[in-house]
Amino acid sequence: MPFKIKRIYEQSAESDGIRVLVDRLWPRGLTKKDARIDVWMKEIAPSPGLRKWFAHRVDRWEEFAVRYTSELRLNPAVDNLRTLGSKSIVSLLYAAHDDEHNHAIVLKSVISSEE
Template identity: 40%
Template structure:
């Protein structure tokens, strides 16, 4: 199972394996405090996509399409995530700065 949550939410056991998917780390929170198991900067949307407004549905749909296109080029990372999901059961993606990412469906 894949989940997504804001890194500032308290870690829970049901989060399983926790992967930070932002290019930059969370402000005022260490990886240890956030219980980050893996930091995959490379899976984050490009900076241009990460700044898109999340309150505009039309823009979000375009963001989602472009981000999925970017992910198609990252097969090795996707395989790593899927293999981790098979091994651990649950993988939770953590984000801090990418506002639009929280609405993606995986």
């Protein structure tokens, strides 16, 4: 499946394919028109409790990845995302500042491991 990861604040491009916002909360300072998303999958984002616990703390990254992976294994939205990926390139859009420690990385890894 052709999944890409992209920060939502980056310029959209034709090569993005289907643009899927994978955050539970709407990105700050961005209008829906400017976001140019095709689908907003709030339900695939980390649970509110896990998101608050993680708080973008790098020292919690490994445990966050384990917990989020567990959530995803039980989440039916993963299959919906795979279905989109079977038809087109899909860009997983996230708002976090950290390009190396964000839930979109975990999400892509889980989807790729279950192909």
